Structure formats: structure tokens, C-alpha cells
Amino acid sequence: MAEFTTPPMRILCEAYGAQRTYTEMVNAEGICRQSPKTLFLLETFPEERHIWAHLYGHDPERLAEAARITTDLGRFEGIDLNAGCPVPRITAQGAGSALLKDLPRMEAIVRAVAKATSLPVSIKTRLGPNPQLPVWREILERLADAGAVSITFHARYTSQGHAGMVHLETLREIVEASPLPIYGNGSVIDEASAQAMAATGVKAILIARAALENPGIFSFTKPEVAPLAMRHLELELRYRQRAQAFSRISPEEATVLTFRRHLFRYFKGLPGANTLRGNLMNLHTMDDLYRAIAGFTTA
Numbered sequence: 497m498a499e500f501t502t503p504p505m506r507i508l509c510e511a512y513g514a515q516r517t518y519t520e521m522v523n524a525e526g527i528c529r530q531s532p533k534t535l536f537l538l539e540t541f542p543e544e545r546h547i548w549a550h551l552y553g554h555d556p557e558r559l560a561e562a563a564r565i566t567t568d569l570g571r572f573e574g575i576d577l578n579a580g581c582p583v584p585r586i587t588a589q590g591a592g593s594a595l596l597k598d599l600p601r602m603e604a605i606v607r608a609v610a611k612a613t614s615l616p617v618s619i620k621t622r623l624g625p626n627p628q629l630p631v632w633r634e635i636l637e638r639l640a641d642a643g644a645v646s647i648t649f650h651a652r653y654t655s656q657g658h659a660g661m662v663h664l665e666t667l668r669e670i671v672e673a674s675p676l677p678i679y680g681n682g683s684v685i686d687e688a689s690a691q692a693m694a695a696t697g698v699k700a701i702l703i704a705r706a707a708l709e710n711p712g713i714f715s716f717t718k719p720e721v722a723p724l725a726m727r728h729l730e731l732e733l734r735y736r737q738r739a740q741a742f743s744r745i746s747p748e749e750a751t752v753l754t755f756r757r758h759l760f761r762y763f764k765g766l767p768g769a770n771t772l773r774g775n776l777m778n779l780h781t782m783d784d785l786y787r788a789i790a791g792f793t794t795a
């Protein structure tokens with residue numbers, strides 16, 4: 497998840513049972529141009545284990561070059577390609593879910609990347625641009641021998657964004673029709689929704705938003721939130737210290753700004769969470785954050 501699945505988040509998810517994590521989406525052009533800010537998105541921490549790089553772009557050759565560079569970093573178990581992001585800034589470049597309207601290009605990208613890297617390659621996409629255009633069958637046909645080892649379907653159409661019905665029946669049809677392993681994604685938030693998705697026959701389940709509130713979702717546990725938030729905070733500071741070279745603000749300031757986004761999610765639903773939400777903009781220093789977390793420890 498863009499701006500969220502940085503090393504701190506990924507470490508916590510792995511610690512609580514995620515068998516694989518993905519980087520946030522990284523621009524292939526930025527990698528090819530060796531942009532320090534883009535390359536920073538491919539930083540990992542030594543304690544990370546099973547991590548795949550998640551790349552986006554429009555041009556098969558540039559994505560292939562980006563995959564080569566990413567492979568040479570020696571940090572990743574695989575390369576995952578984005579063909580599902582509905583954000584206009586991304587689709588305007590012909591990337592993300594724009595590829596659902598240009599399936600020959602989607603196929604060319606997978607072929608070029610699979611040829612360029614020794615790592616396994618996968619792709620994450622959707623059912624189609626909208627319910628009137630369910631292009632998943634053509635995706636399966638085109639990608640069957642393109643070199644991908646699996647396809648992840650976020651079981652929604654682009655027109656749905658991240659909301660509305662998850663089409664599990666269609667996911668089941670996809671699994672039955674696909675020669676390749678299918679991974680499922682979309683609104684898995686607990687054991688019941690995970691089981692409903694598993695019943696479609698998918699080989700794996702990807703969880704996004706629920707992990708932001710509770711990285712324990714991967715083992716259906718609910719860790720105590722104050723120690724979890726404190727651990728995340730320490731990891732975040734370590735991460736922001738690495739970014740110092742090209743950041744105009746101090747690691748502490750960067751940590752505070754980033755962490756505000758995580759803090760409320762962790763404490764959501766607990767007594768005092770709404771007060772915290774109203775107060776987030778008044779948290780300016782690391783001490784403010786420590787105090788806010790400690791407030792919940794003693795609550």
C-alpha cells in the first residue's frame with residue numbers, strides 16, 4: 497500500500513504471521529533514472545524475510561529495466577506488477593488499472609519483465625474496468641504463458657475503487673478457469689471473510705487495509721495495541737533516520753508526521769480513540785507520541 501507498507505509495517509505484518517509482504521508501489525521510471533527518493537522505496541531492513549518488490553509503469557522495456565535493477569539489489573524474493581491501481585495520477589500515465597483497458601500492453605509488460613529477471617514475477621489486477629467490461633477471461637488467456645507465476649485479483653472492478661461488493665463468485669470462476677495459481681484480495685477483515693475467500697479456491701489471500709488497524713490479522717490475533725504502537729514507532733524512527741540524506745525535515749519530525757496516520761488506526765474503537773483523533777494535529781514531538789500511547793496503556 498502506497499505510503500504505508502514501508503519496512504516498519506512490513507516487519508510487524510511478518511511478525512504476526514504474514515507469509516509474504518510487498519513494498520509499496522514503486523515507479524519503474526524512477527528506478528531506471530536512479531532517483532534516490534524512488535530507490536528509497538526499495539529499502540528493506542535486515543530482519544525482513546519474504547518480501548516482493550511491487551512495481552508500476554506503462555512501458556514494457558522500462559519495467560523490464562526496472563526489474564533488472566531491482567533484482568540486482570538482492571533483497572527481494574519476487575517482482576509483483578501493478579495493474580489495478582485506480583488513482584488518476586497513475587492511470588493518467590497509462591499504468592495501474594489503465595492496463596485493464598490495454599490488455600496487449602499488460603501482456604507485453606509481463607513478458608518483458610519475466611524475461612528480464614531471474615526472480616518469479618506476479619501481477620495484481622482487477623476483474624475489469626467496470627461490470628459491463630469483465631475482462632478477466634482475456635487476462636487469463638493472455639497471461640497463461642507470459643511468464644507470471646501467479647495472478648492476484650482484487651475481486652472488484654476499477655469503477656468500484658476500494659468499496660462496494662467483493663465478487664467472490666467471479667473469483668471462484670476465475671480460479672476454475674485459470675491455469676495459473678490465483679491469489680485473492682478484497683475486504684478480508686477477519687476469519688469469516690478469510691474463509692469465504694479461501695472457499696473460492698484461491699492459493700493465497702492478500703490483506704491490505706485491515707492490516708493497518710491490526711497487523712495481527714494475519715494470525716487472527718489482536719495484539720495489545722500500546723506495545724504494538726511503541727514498537728512501530730521505534731521502527732519508524734529507524735526508517736526515517738535512513739531517509740535523512742534527502743529529507744528537508746529531521747527524522748523525528750518525519751516520524752511524527754508519518755506516525756500520526758498510524759496511531760489513530762491502532763486505537764480505533766478503544767475508549768479515548770475519538771479524543772485522540774481530534775488531537776492528532778497537536779502531536780508535534782516524539783514525546784507527544786510517547787505520551788499519547790502511554791495514555792492508552794494506563795487507560
Ligand SMILES: Cc1cc2nc3c(=O)[nH]c(=O)nc-3n(C[C@H](O)[C@H](O)[C@H](O)COP(=O)(O)O)c2cc1C
Nearest residue numbers: 497498520521620650658681682683684703704705
Ligand atoms: C492507502 C492505500 C494504498 C494502496 N496502495 C496500493 C498499491 O500501492 N498497490 C496495490 O496493488 N494496491 C494498493 N492499494 C489497494 C490494496 O492493495 C487492496 O487491493 C485494496 O485495498 C483491497 O484490499 P483490502 O480490502 O484488503 O484493503 C492501496 C489501498 C489503500 C487503501
